[in-house]
Amino acid sequence: MSDQLFSAMGISASGMRAQSTRIKVISENLANSETAAPTPNEKPYTRQRIMFKNVLDKELDGQKVKVDRIDQDTKKPYPLKYMPDHPGADENGYVKMPNIDPLIETMDMREAHRSYEANLGMIDQSRNMYLQTIDILRR
Helix, strand or coil: CHHHHHHHHHHHHHHHHHHHHHHHHHHHHHHCCCCCCCCCCCCCCCCEEEEEEEEEECCCCEEEEEEEEEEECCCCCCCEEECCCCCCCCCCCEEECCCCCHHHHHHHHHHHHHHHHHHHHHHHHHHHHHHHHHHHHHC
């Protein structure tokens, strides 16, 4: 039984690490959501996306989640904002802004936070079961 509890804790810990990385990427996106292109010919900050993968862990006898890669979202266009005094403005006064929607990022952050908490709850439950087992064996 203890092997299964340690396995559950290891799987949950990998989920927490993955969600922690996801929160970091989302935080970077939000922090740069208003970073305009420095010159008319340059791109502004590009939204980062995180991709996960399942990895079989033979030691834990279960699937763990890991970060597969972090890449840029190049499919979503850069919105233009009228800022004629900005050094990155084109001849019409428009500046390319990051392709980040703060509302979407906030919702992703909330989902990542809930997933992190769910994994933390699973670790807590496993720890409590393990402590109860030790307590029963002491009697």
